Amino acid sequence: MNNGALDRRDIAWMTLSMALVTLPHAERLPLWISGLAVLVIGWRLYIAWTARALPRKWLLLVLVAAASGGVYLSFGTLFGRDSGVALLVVMLTLKLLEMKNLRDAMIVIFLSYFVVLTEFLYSQTIPTALLMLVGVWVVTATMIGLQSHNSAMRYQEKLRLSGKMLAQAAPLMLILFLLFPRVQGPLWGLPRDAFSGVTGLTDSMSPGTLSQLSLSDAVAFRVQFQGDMPKPTQLYWRGPVLWYFDGMSWHMGITFEGNPPSYSPGGASVSYTVTLEPHDKRWLFALDLPAKLVPNSRFTADFQMLSNTPIRQRTRYEMTSHTSYRLGYEGLTGFERRRALQLPDGYNWRARALAENMRRAARDDRDMMEQVLGMFRTQKFFYTLTPPLLGEHPVDDFLFNTRSGFCEHYASAFVFLMRAAGVPARVVTGYQGGELNPVGNYMIVRQSEAHAWAEVWFEEAGWVRVDPTAAVSPLRVESGLAAAVPASSSLPLLARGDMEWLRQVRFTWDSLANSWNQWVLGYNPERQYWLLSRVGLDRATWQTLTVILVLTTTLITLVFAFAMLRHLSQRARDPAAVLYRKFCRKLARRGTRREPSEGPLTFAARARARYPNQAAAIDAITDLYIKLRYGKLEGRDAVKELKQRVSDLKV
Amino acid sequence: MTQPLDRVRSQVNQIILGKDHQIRLALSCLLAGGHLLIEDIPGVGKTTLAHALATTLGLNFQRIQFTSDLLPADIIGVSVYDRDNASFKFHPGPIFTQVLLADEVNRATPKTQSALLEAMEERQVTTEGETRPLPEPFFVIATQNPSHQVGTFPLPESQLDRFLMRIHLGYPGAEAERALLQGTSRRDMLNELKACMSPEELAELRLGVGRVHASPALIDYLQALIRHTRTSSEFLSGLSPRAGLALLHAARAWALMDGRGEVLPEDLQAVIPGVVGHRLHASGQHGKVNGADVAASLICAVAIP
Numbered sequence: 038m039n040n041g042a043l044d045r046r047d048i049a050w051m052t053l054s055m056a057l058v059t060l061p062h063a064e065r066l067p068l069w070i071s072g073l074a075v076l077v078i079g080w081r082l083y084i085a086w087t088a089r090a091l092p093r094k095w096l097l098l099v100l101v102a103a104a105s106g107g108v109y110l111s112f113g114t115l116f117g118r119d120s121g122v123a124l125l126v127v128m129l130t131l132k133l134l135e136m137k138n139l140r141d142a143m144i145v146i147f148l149s150y151f152v153v154l155t156e157f158l159y160s161q162t163i164p165t166a167l168l169m170l171v172g173v174w175v176v177t178a179t180m181i182g183l184q185s186h187n188s189a190m191r192y193q194e195k196l197r198l199s200g201k202m203l204a205q206a207a208p209l210m211l212i213l214f215l216l217f218p219r220v221q222g223p224l225w226g227l228p229r230d231a232f233s234g235v236t237g238l239t240d241s242m243s244p245g246t247l248s249q250l251s252l253s254d255a256v257a258f259r260v261q262f263q264g265d266m267p268k269p270t271q272l273y274w275r276g277p278v279l280w281y282f283d284g285m286s287w288h289m290g291i292t293f294e295g296n297p298p299s300y301s302p303g304g305a306s307v308s309y310t311v312t313l314e315p316h317d318k319r320w321l322f323a324l325d326l327p328a329k330l331v332p333n334s335r336f337t338a339d340f341q342m343l344s345n346t347p348i349r350q351r352t353r354y355e356m357t358s359h360t361s362y363r364l365g366y367e368g369l370t371g372f373e374r375r376r377a378l379q380l381p382d383g384y385n386w387r388a389r390a391l392a393e394n395m396r397r398a399a400r401d402d403r404d405m406m407e408q409v410l411g412m413f414r415t416q417k418f419f420y421t422l423t424p425p426l427l428g429e430h431p432v433d434d435f436l437f438n439t440r441s442g443f444c445e446h447y448a449s450a451f452v453f454l455m456r457a458a459g460v461p462a463r464v465v466t467g468y469q470g471g472e473l474n475p476v477g478n479y480m481i482v483r484q485s486e487a488h489a490w491a492e493v494w495f496e497e498a499g500w501v502r503v504d505p506t507a508a509v510s511p512l513r514v515e516s517g518l519a520a521a522v523p524a525s526s527s528l529p530l531l532a533r534g535d536m537e538w539l540r541q542v543r544f545t546w547d548s549l550a551n552s553w554n555q556w557v558l559g560y561n562p563e564r565q566y567w568l569l570s571r572v573g574l575d576r577a578t579w580q581t582l583t584v585i586l587v588l589t590t591t592l593i594t595l596v597f598a599f600a601m602l603r604h605l606s607q608r609a610r611d612p613a614a615v616l617y618r619k620f621c622r623k624l625a626r627r628g629t630r631r632e633p634s635e636g637p638l639t640f641a642a643r644a645r646a647r648y649p650n651q652a653a654a655i656d657a658i659t660d661l662y663i664k665l666r667y668g669k670l671e672g673r674d675a676v677k678e679l680k681q682r683v684s685d686l687k688v
Numbered sequence: 689m690t691q692p693l694d695r696v697r698s699q700v701n702q703i704i705l706g707k708d709h710q711i712r713l714a715l716s717c718l719l720a721g722g723h724l725l726i727e728d729i730p731g732v733g734k735t736t737l738a739h740a741l742a743t744t745l746g747l748n749f750q751r752i753q754f755t756s757d758l759l760p761a762d763i764i765g766v767s768v769y770d771r772d773n774a775s776f777k778f779h780p781g782p783i784f785t786q787v788l789l790a791d792e793v794n795r796a797t798p799k800t801q802s803a804l805l806e807a808m809e810e811r812q813v814t815t816e817g818e819t820r821p822l823p824e825p826f827f828v829i830a831t832q833n834p835s836h837q838v839g840t841f842p843l844p845e846s847q848l849d850r851f852l853m854r855i856h857l858g859y860p861g862a863e864a865e866r867a868l869l870q871g872t873s874r875r876d877m878l879n880e881l882k883a884c885m886s887p888e889e890l891a892e893l894r895l896g897v898g899r900v901h902a903s904p905a906l907i908d909y910l911q912a913l914i915r916h917t918r919t920s921s922e923f924l925s926g927l928s929p930r931a932g933l934a935l936l937h938a939a940r941a942w943a944l945m946d947g948r949g950e951v952l953p954e955d956l957q958a959v960i961p962g963v964v965g966h967r968l969h970a971s972g973q974h975g976k977v978n979g980a981d982v983a984a985s986l987i988c989a990v991a992i993p
Contacts, residue, residue, distance in 0.1 A: 611905060614993075633991030636954035667903045668950040 043142055043183075048085040050179040051145055052078045052133065058152045058172040059126050065159065066123055067111045073104065074130045081133045092134050100131055122155050142183055149176045163553050174199055208593050216586040218579035219562045237316035238276045238466055242489060243286030244427050244435075247466070248443040251422065253484035257468055258313040258322060259551055260480040267307050267324065269470055270514055271360040273490065273502065274322040274482060276467030278339040280376045282456075284384035285431060287449060287464050290376065293338040298367070300326060300499075302359035312554060313352045319343040322467060322482075324358035325502060331356070338373075339463070340364070353559055366499030369461060377461030377494060385432040385453065392457030402460045402495055406503060409454050413447065413508040416440075420447075420510035444469075444506040444513070448489040451505035461494040465502070470517050477548035486517070612676050613665035620658055620683045624648075627688045637663055648688050658682050693893065693945055695884040696744045703740045703877055704733050704857075706864030713855050713962045714741060714829075716941035719897050722852020722934065723808050723828040725793075725966065732857045734831040735791055736874050741829065742787035745890060746883030748823075750785035754796040756839065760803035764813050778815070783807055786823050790830040794840040804828070805847045825890070845967075852934050853962035854979065893944070900940040901950040908993045909953050910936060913960075916990045917968060923982070924969040935963050953992045960987055 043051075056078060063071045084091060092100075104127040105115070112120035129148045136142055153172045156165060178199035182190065190198075237257065238250070258274075281290035306328055313321065321331050321342040330336060331354040334344045344352070369377065380389075399405040412418075419441035427434040427446075432453045435446050442450075448464050455462035469488035471480040490504040507514045556564070569577045574585075621631045621640075629647050631640045641659035645652040661679045664670035693715070700711050714737065717724045726734045735751075742749035752763060765781030782788065783804070790804060807813050808828050812821045830851070833840060848854070860868060868874075885893075902910075910932060918926030927935075936951070938959035943951045964986060965979025 614905070632988075634957075634987055634989075636952055636957060636992060638952060638954050663950065663952060666905045667901070667952055669901050669903075 043085075043136065043138065045085045047142065047179075047183055048081060048136075050182050051136065051142060052081060054172070054176045054179040055129060055133065055145065055149055057175050058149045058156075059129065061156055061165075061168060062122060062126055062152070065119070066126060067107075069107060069111075070123055070127055073127065077130045077133055081136070091137060097131065097135055100134070101128070104128075104131060118158050122152075122158070125152060125155065139183060143180075146176060146180050146183070149179075161558055163550060170203075174203060177202060205597055209590055212586065212589050212593065214557075214560070215565070215568070216582050216589065218582050219560070219565050237318060237484065238320065238487060239318070240277050240279075240289045241286050242277075242279055242445050242449070242464065242466055244424065244431055244442070244446055244449070246286075247445045247487045247489055248422050248424060250487040251443070251485040255484045256314055256547070257316070257482045257484050257486070258311050259554075260312075260471065260482065261310045261478075262480070263308040263310075265307075266473070266480070267360050269517075270507075271324070272470050273325045273465075273488075273504075274468040274471075275325050275327070275340060275342075275465060276320050276322055277465075278337070278341055278492075279464040279466060280339075281379060282381060282449075282453065284381040287452075292341070292343075294335050294343065297336040297338055297340050298365050300359075300362045300364040301366075302326075302328065303361040303363065304359065306357050306359050308355070308357045310353060310355050312551070312559065313348055313354070315349050315351060317347050317349060319345075319347055321348070321352070321354065323356045324360060326359055326362050326364060328357040328359055351554055351559055353555070353561075363498065364500045365494060366497060369494060374461055377463055378456050378459065380453065380456050385430045387430075388432040388436055388450070388453055389457045391436065392454045395454070396458035399458075402458075402493075405458050405460055406455065406493055409451055410503070410505060410508040413451075413505055418442075418447075418509050420506065420513060445489045447505040447509060448491050451503070452491045455491070455493055463492050465490055465492055469504075469514060472517070474544045474548055474551075476544045477551055479548075479551060481547055611666060613662055613679060616676070616679050616683050617658075617662045617666070620662075620686065623683070623686060624688060651686065651688055654682065654686050658686065692885040692889045697945075699744050699881070699884050700737070700740045703874060703881070704737050705867050706861045707733075707737075707857060710855050710857055711737070711741075712942070712945055713853060713959065716938055716945055716959065717853040717855075717962070718745070718827050719894055719941040719944065720852060720934075720937040721825070721894060721897075722937070723830070723850060725848070725851040725854040726829065726831045726857060727834065727854055728831075728857045730833060732859065733874075734857060735789065736878065737857065738787070738789040738829040738831065739878055740881060742789070742827075743878065743881040744884050745787070746885050746887060747786035747825070747827075747890075749787045749789065750782040751789040751791060752782050753791045754793050754800070756795055756797060756841075758796045758800050760800050763800065763804055764807070764815055767816055776816075778818075778820075780820075783813060784820075784822060786825055787827045787829060790828055792833060793830040794832040794842055796841065798841055798844075801841065801843060801847065804830075805850050808850050825894070848966045849928070849930065851966065852938060853959070854966040855962050856980070897937070897941045897944050900943050900948070902936060902940065903950065905993065906951050906953065906956070909990075910956060912993060913956070913986065913990050917964075917986060920989065922970060922985065922989075924971050927964065927967060931963065931967050935959060938963050957987050 056074070059074060083089070105124065108120055108123045108127060109115055112123065114120050115124060125148070129145065129152060132141070132145050132148065136145055150173065153169050153176070156169050156172075159165075174196070178192075178195040181195050181198055181202075239246070277289055279287035279289055281288040307324060309324075311322065321334055321344050323342055326340055327336075327342055331342060331344070333346075334342055336342055395408050396405055399408055417440055420443070421441045422443060424442040424446060425439045427439065432450050435442055435450055445466075452462040452464050466487070466489045468482050468486045469490070470486050471482040472486075473480050488506070490502060490506065492500045493503050494500050504514060566577070569575075569582075574581070577585075617637070624644055625631065627648075629644055635643075637659050641655055644655050648655065658679065661670075661675060661682065665675055665679065697708070697711060697715065700715075701708055704711060714724055714726075718741065726737065728734055739749065739751075752758070761781065763781050763783050765779050765784070767776040767778045769775075770777040793801060793804070796804075807822065811826055812819055814820075832843070859865070913935075914927050914932050917923050935956060939951050939955040942958050943949075943955045946955070948955075961980050961983040964983050968979075968982050968986070970982050970985075
């Protein structure tokens with residue numbers, strides 16, 4: 038260790054690695070913190086280059102107090118993820134101004150490692166992991182440089198050594214990852230504010246909600262089907278069911294958790310595994326209609342599957358669904374019927390009148406439905422991602438003026454008309470469709486596939502799914518969003534059909550990300566159990582795991598230690614020396630061992646006496662070796678010849 | 689190029705019987721431009737060896753028998769007043785020669801010893817404000833009796849360091865001794881001895897020593913040896929950089945004598961006993977007082993990289 042003093046190069050490395058690990062946080066931090074960091078780094082470099090004194094203690098105290106105050110003002114708290122990270126970055130930056138000796142520098146190094154860790158509070162994707170790996174690499178190189186006997190190292194050497202150390206740590210990391218006893222869920226709860234930015238469906242729907250959502254490329258969930266995939270027209274992923282209409286938007290109203298009405302399945306069932314991205318709500322999405330419950334969840338009366346806790350980490354569940362079914366055919370309770378016919382007074386008069394006219398012309402409820410769908414189909418209704426704004430009576434406005442809308446407009450208008458005609462109906466939101474990733478052979482369902490449809494209740498038949506959007510734009514349901522809207526619409530990049538190569542790249546990438554999610558982030562006790570049972574470790578308790586863990590890590594450490602000792606004792610990487618050692622090993626196997634301090638000529642004399650038949654070969658090898666290692670002979674040919682001779686030698 | 693050397697060797701070998709290794713060491717010491725110290729009990733042929741070497745190499749030769757009353761002026765020379773010219777005239781001492789045999793160097797007083805050793809180092813002599821260079825080449829072959837004998841002033845370490853090598857002759861083998869007893873008198877043989885080498889050949893050989901290649905791998909080994917003497921608890925103190933240079937030089941000369949153009953680990957190992965024996969001291973607890981034991985343990989302890 039050096040006796041305290043840090044030279045300019047150390048300071049430059051420290052600031053560089055610090056900047057590198059804090060940079061990814063910059064976009065999330067308030068601007069003043071980034072500004073402060075740049076200022077302080079500049080100040081510290083100025084101090085180092087002009088050999089000035091570090092700022093006084095009282096000035097540092099003032100700075101620390103001011104910065105902490107600033108963090109408090111910016112976030113309203115000093116706790117939680119965002120403000121915690123901000124505080125950490127601020128303190129790390131200010132520590133630079135206090136950094137005089139090796140001890141301070143080591144604190145900065147350890148804080149830098151910690152900042153690397155905090156990056157994972159925000160994102161756990163592959164790029165983040167790679168970026169953080171670079172951070173760890175540079176910080177380690179900095180730490181190597183701080184050791185005085187390394188001070189003469191060039192930066193390439195530091196980086197190489199650091200990389201080598203990390204590579205050596207990799208097997209240990211893998212063992213720890215695979216064998217460390219897992220606990221269900223995250224090891225510690227993330228702070229509350231960690232989910233502020235996630236998008237997804239909500240418990241209400243108003244014109245524009247879903248069309249906004251459909252601009253997002255974010256993945257909602259991924260599905261791996263066991264067996265055949267259902268037809269695209271059956272891919273309705275059931276989410277929030279909305280009953281209550283206030284004239285502008287639809288709400289869930291009261292939900293009844295408990296036993297759902299039974300339904301009678303028709304046809305075969307579909308089995309699949311869903312990996313749901315965290316969305317901070319309780320819905321677990323499944324194909325209409327789910328046949329079983331995910332553990333720790335329950336059904337509502339209208340077949341929404343609700344997890345007991347909000348989905349705050351990626352969740353994987355097995356699911357079985359029946360795509361054809363009869364639901365609620367036994368009849369509706371009075372309460373249900375009232376909820377399914379509820380309409381607010383004083384809104385959308387023209388639509389009501391239209392519905393009453395249609396009802397009078399219709400033979401029955403089904404005919405009524407056909408008439409409404411026929412109206413959407415035959416009259417000039419348009420399907421668009423950018424619907425015009427609607428006024429005070431949105432259904433009227435939509436049906437009689439704008440006539441162009443996204444799925445929520447059609448579902449909303451449809452259910453409104455049905456209810457106005459006295460037919461029980463409700464809005465169902467969720468996702469429709471999904472994109473098959475041919476690389477990983479699984480389906481990606483993105484936020485852009487968010488959809489709204491309707492369910493209508495008929496005597497005898499029960500609740501029947503009706504998708505009014507399909508009446509306007511059958512392509513939306515059959516081929517997805519991209520096919521359904523004009524090419525000029527501003528679609529999310531990934532929903533577009535053109536640019537085949539880009540899609541291919543994205544599929545491959547998403548397949549990678551999916552494996553990462555499944556096997557790295559989603560490596561939970563079940564996966565661990567499954568993996569261990571594959572290698573013959575059935576019923577491995579955490580005690581067994583710990584024993585294996587300790588044994589394997591010790592083994593790996595010993596292997597490395599042994600390799601290092603070997604390497605130290607045989608420092609020369611001279612190819613001639615390597616070949617000569619091979620030659621010596623060959624003779625040693627026959628019982629003629631070269632003493633470590635025995636020179637080549639002496640050894641050759643001894644070997645010659647022992648193996649007179651091979652005297653010529655031994656001499657030739659020794660001569661060549663001497664010329665290569667101790668003489669001026671160079672060149673690949675000579676090395677090749679030596680290699681040939683050594684491998685030809687038979688003793 | 690090494691033919692004359694072989695002639696030298698064989699001729700000296702005819703006089704000093706059964707001591708080829710020592711003769712080679714002595715020759716490499718002289719080729720490397722170093723001074724030689726021969727330490728042994730009286731009567732094993734130290735003087736004869738020195739004399740034979742000098743004559744065979746074709747160099748002029750002077751001998752000083754060191755005694756306890758020998759004065760520096762007896763070695764260096766004195767200025768005597770010349771009445772004819774009315775000035776002092778310098779009468780050079782025996783040191784003005786190419787090979788100086790300093791017999792029983794440890795019997796002189798330290799003052800006299802240091803006069804000789806200074807001349808050895810500087811290769812020049814300064815008396816009465818005037819500096820006179822010594823002939824080229826200039827070798828000192830000193831002999832000394834083992835220091836535990838009566839009436840000796842052991843050379844201090846700093847002065848031992850001036851000698852590139854210290855060698856022991858030891859008793860001859862039974863066969864060699866028999867040949868010696870039966871053969872003609874060594875004195876007669878010495879008188880009849882002729883030079884086997886011209887001064888030009890000697891100069892060229894000495895230049896050739898510097899051209900012997902020492903590869904990085906060999907320097908690694910040398911450094912490992914030196915490092916071991918400095919870090920191991922076996923030794924009181926480690927080898928100095930001068931000792932390291934001496935080792936390399938002597939090993940080059942040894943390799944040249946073998947007719948090789950590159951230094952091998954064996955060359956280093958061959959000269960280690962001579963070069964290191966009088967420079968390294970075993971720390972007490974290991975009990976190795978003998979220079980040869982120290983050298984052997986050093987060689988054994990360090991692996992050739």
